Amino acid sequence: EDKVVQSPLSLVVHEGDTVTLNCSYEVTNFRSLLWYKQEKKAPTFLFMLTSSGIEKKSGRLSSILDKKELFSILNITATQTGDSAVYLCAGIHGSSNTGKLIFGQGTTLQVKP
Amino acid sequence: GAVVSQHPSRVICKSGTSVKIECRSLDFQATTMFWYRQFPKQSLMLMATSNEGSKATYEQGVEKDKFLINHASLTLSTLTVTSAHPEDSSFYICSARARGTGANVLTFGAGSRLTVL
Numbered sequence: 176e177d178k179v180v181q182s183p184l185s186l187v188v189h190e191g192d193t194v195t196l197n198c199s200y201e202v203t204n205f206r207s208l209l210w211y212k213q214e215k216k217a218p219t220f221l222f223m224l225t226s227s228g229i230e231k232k233s234g235r236l237s238s239i240l241d242k243k244e245l246f247s248i249l250n251i252t253a254t255q256t257g258d259s260a261v262y263l264c265a266g267i268h269g270s271s272n273t274g275k276l277i278f279g280q281g282t283t284l285q286v287k288p
Numbered sequence: 289g290a291v292v293s294q295h296p297s298r299v300i301c302k303s304g305t306s307v308k309i310e311c312r313s314l315d316f317q318a319t320t321m322f323w324y325r326q327f328p329k330q331s332l333m334l335m336a337t338s339n340e341g342s343k344a345t346y347e348q349g350v351e352k353d354k355f356l357i358n359h360a361s362l363t364l365s366t367l368t369v370t371s372a373h374p375e376d377s378s379f380y381i382c383s384a385r386a387r388g389t390g391a392n393v394l395t396f397g398a399g400s401r402l403t404v405l
Binding site for chain 2: 279280
């Protein structure tokens with residue numbers, strides 16, 4: 176059975192801290208892994224990772240994929256209160272024609288001032 | 289960028305009634321739409337995949353007669369929760385993929401919170 180597991184489930188930090196969110200996956204015909212940020216409503220896209228070992232960066236956020244060990248991490252440096260959200264990772268299953276996403280449970284991040 | 293409009297954003301209904309949720313792609317043609325359900329503090333669970341002009345493909349455990357999905361045009365998909373019960377109360381989100389784009393290019397709607405009394 177396909178599954179995506181995230182850890183920790185919740186995290187409380189103070190502004191300026193650095194956090195690492197983990198995502199492990201077992202997805203049939205795995206194609207890519209996606210990270211999303213969800214702040215009450217629709218998830219917003221952060222990263223798509225397809226190749227191992229290639230770090231993707233966007234401002235204070237970065238992410239990398241390890242296809243041998245089947246996991247990905249999302250790093251956030253110098254956290255701000257606006258980073259408080261649920262972070263979801265999802266594996267893309269099957270062919271590109273289906274694009275079925277298998278989501279993890281999410282990590283709830285709370286950044287305190 | 290691509291925008292998906294989903295409404296209603298909130299709906300409260302009585303047990304036994306049916307509720308329709310609409311998902312529209314505003315500036316692109318969505319060949320495929322996905323419907324997810326999200327319980328409090330849990331992740332998005334895929335309910336079904338709908339392709340324009342064909343029957344939806346439901347995930348295991350999702351009752352197709354209860355959750356009717358129609359994708360009649362390239363810009364509109366609807367989810368109808370029939371004979372809703374309190375356990376159907378949840379957050380429902382659609383996502384759409386534009387024609388000719390890869391699996392990763394999904395745009396999410398803002399979600400619809402259903403409360404069944």
